[in-house]
Amino acid sequence: MLFNSIQFPVFLVIVFSLYWMIQKVWGAFYRNIFIILISYLFYGWWDWRFLGLLLLSSLTDFTIGLLMDRSTSDKTRKRLLYVSLLFNLGLLMFFKYFNFFADSFSTLASSLGFHPDVITLKVILPVGISFYTFQSLSYTIVVYWKKLKATHNLVDFMAFVSFFPQLVAGPIERASRLLPQFQEDKKFNFDFAVSGCKLMLWGFFKKIVIADTLSEMVNTIFPNYLHLPGSDLLLGAIYFAFQIYGDFSGYSDIAIGTARLFGFDLMKNFNYPYFSRDISEFWRKWHISLSSWFRDYVYIPLGGSKVSNSLLIRNVFIVFIVSGFWHGANWTFICWGLAHWLFYLPLLLLKRTRINIDGVALGRLLPSIKEFFQMCFTFLLATLAWIFFRSANVSQAFHYLREIFSKSLFHKPVYFHYDLILLILIFIGLEWFNREKEHPFQLAGKPRLVRWSVYSLAICVILFNFAFHKPAEFIYFQF
């Protein structure tokens, strides 16, 4: 089920009412059973055949967690961790990467003069597999590290893995943060629920008004890259930068907001990333749940920053390449990761990765000229990297980039639409002037009439942009 479908609000209202009734009458255990049922329904709405995979993933990691908990031998515990890694990454490998490796092997062999009969499978990628396997994996890793005691309650664990708001596109929660929330009784909190509604509203605005509006133009420019001047291609890349941000951060906000209605606090996934002054800051603000996952479970175990310069460069390289690969089985994503690594490298070598820790222009209305140019430059780097992300293949991406850096960059663009530029500027303005808040719809202190008028206007604009007859999917569903 899509968040931006007609069924979702109906589903949400029914589930919300039943959830709090069950919590009040029967308590946490039955409430969690209800969460599992509705989460499986939510997931099965897309394709019920993959429910078995979700169940298998939950049962395996729950069992491994229990066995780790009971074992006193470090060797056994390590073996169990390997089993969990093998199982979860094996699932990902099979469903997501099998054909990629088979094709890449075939291409490599052909270039060496061999012509092997490589098998490719018609595998359907289960929605959200990268998200829930990573979430489930985070559990076995922290249990192995003894940072979390394994749960003995299968219902709690299954609810943790399958919790519907963040099941298909994150945020990828840590077991140590989210699992305890399933173990406690919940009391309805008015302010928390209202804050969830407002966050959902902002999420829908970003997805439907910003991302879906820009997608039309992006879907025109990228496939026609051979016939367009560099100026249009640069515009296309900028449109895509805002499309993917609106799409993915919109989904995250809807997920976090929905979870709040049920009394759950999910981690923040985006923190105004396009107001970053360098790439390092960008990565602390973009897809935070994934970048911090890689930091905690890949970068730090590899030695983190407490190693020699060469190892540090290697560690960061691994994180960026794995991050690119996580997004999809295509060389374009690997190039995207590689591009970010290259952008990150100068900061790493100059030890300037943590100079922009605080928010930009705190307490000031406008940034300084230096900050402004830093933000523009960082945005430009991120936008250039997005070209790899959006292109169908690497050669398209390189052609696209070549054209941008050619004389045709100064041609009059065909796809410069004032209304779209205005929309982007309004969006940037809304985010900039509210960057110290969670989102622009936090209007505390304003009279109720003003607040409700703003929310109502936003809902009307969202409904007016919503394609009732064919809602657009979220980009990150494919990952």
Next chain:
Amino acid sequence: MQKFARTFFLFTLFLLVFSTLISLGMDKLLAGKLISYRKHTWVITMKERSYDYGVLGSSRVYNMVNVPLMDSILHTNGINMATSGSSYGDNYCLLLKFLENGNKLKKLFLNIDEYCFDTQHHYSYPFADYEYMPFFFQKNMREVYSDYESPSKMALWTVVPFSRYAEFSDKYKLRNFFILRHFQSDYENSKGGEMLTDSTYKNFKASFSTLNVNDTDVKYLYKICALCKQKGIPVIFLTTPESPELYPLQKNRAELYNRIYQWTGQLGEHYYMFDKLADFSDRKYFRDYTHTNSVGSAFYSKLLAAKLREDKVL
């Protein structure tokens, strides 16, 4: 929880009022502004124009009556107001809005054929409801809506007026409201028609073996004629060419055409059945059973113009 439910309820009421005000504003704005390239919008937003004749109906006249060609022969000024897949109900709304805007017609050529009386089966969307949203609350429009829409949809659009625009937001794109340049519709050049340049004959299988008559469609045939009578516009009926290969597939064609002759005799000044003009059995004139290609349309339009001149209709 009670406080949340109460706030939610009050906010929903507020939203309803707020969205209703917005939709009323949109009704006013959209009623007179060309914000899309669609044919309906072009006709509806036209003001204070005079034409010697107008052509109204479905794709059978939209694609087959070449108005610029006829005008060059007859030295007239005509307009093709027909729209693809439209029923008489839709045609009635379009004509009504056109005339309400101060536009004038001296004659109306109205399409009539065997499909006009069972549009729910033959056409995928016989009443383009989204085109007339700004006029939904007008009495004569509501009658048409009631005849073509389900009661639940009528109730929703009445109680939550904004839902009309929200449902069809793909037709009323928000960004089109802010396009600064004023565009001129391409229909101005073609005088509203569109000839089918795809000349390949597609031997479609006809799935409609029995031709039915639907009361709603008949009702709006009468309403169009009554409106024209009220405005002093004589109605001339046209049945445009069809491939004779179609006839054996239609079980009760003769029976239905008997009724069509009755209606045209009763309601129209003239009736021009295509087979009285020439032999249209050659496949080269057709794109499919029921639509001529541009060659066939030109051939038919010339013959029609000649006949109209001969009869002193134009």
